[in-house]
Amino acid sequence: MPDPNVFHVERNDTTLLLVPRRNISSVAAENIQAELQTIVEILAGNDIRDVVVDLESVPHFGSEMLGALHVIWRRVRAGEGRMLLCNVSPVGREILQVAKFDALWPIHASRSEALAALS
Numbered sequence: 001m002p003d004p005n006v007f008h009v010e011r012n013d014t015t016l017l018l019v020p021r022r023n024i025s026s027v028a029a030e031n032i033q034a035e036l037q038t039i040v041e042i043l044a045g046n047d048i049r050d051v052v053v054d055l056e057s058v059p060h061f062g063s064e065m066l067g068a069l070h071v072i073w074r075r076v077r078a079g080e081g082r083m084l085l086c087n088v089s090p091v092g093r094e095i096l097q098v099a100k101f102d103a104l105w106p107i108h109a110s111r112s113e114a115l116a117a118l119s
C-alpha cells in the first residue's frame with residue numbers, strides 16, 4: 001500500500017527537509033490539512049528554524065501546492081527562519097513567478113546547494 005502522505009519529512013540539524021511525493025491535487029483536502037497541521041506542529045515544537053522544499057518529484061503544481069507552501073512559509077517566518085526551494089522544474093519556476101512567490105522563496109538548483117545557502 002503506498003504511503004498516503006504527500007510530504008516526505010526529514011530533519012537535517014535545525015533544518016526541516018520537505019519532499020513532496022506527488023501533487024496535492026490528488027489528495028483529499030482533509031488529508032492535506034491534517035498533514036500540514038503536523039508539519040506546522042513539528043516547526044512549532046522543535047528547534048527547527050529553516051525549511052528546504054525539494055520539488056524534484058512534482059514538475060508542475062497548482063494552487064493547492066502553492067497554498068500548502070504558503071502555510072508552511074508563514075510558520076517558518078513566524079519563527080524568524082527561512083524557506084528555500086530546490087529542484088524546481090522550468091514549469092514550476094514559471095508558476096512561482098506568475099504567483100510572485102519566487103520573490104518570497106529563494107530557488108536553488110539542488111538540495112545540497114539549498115542546504116549550503118543556509119549555512
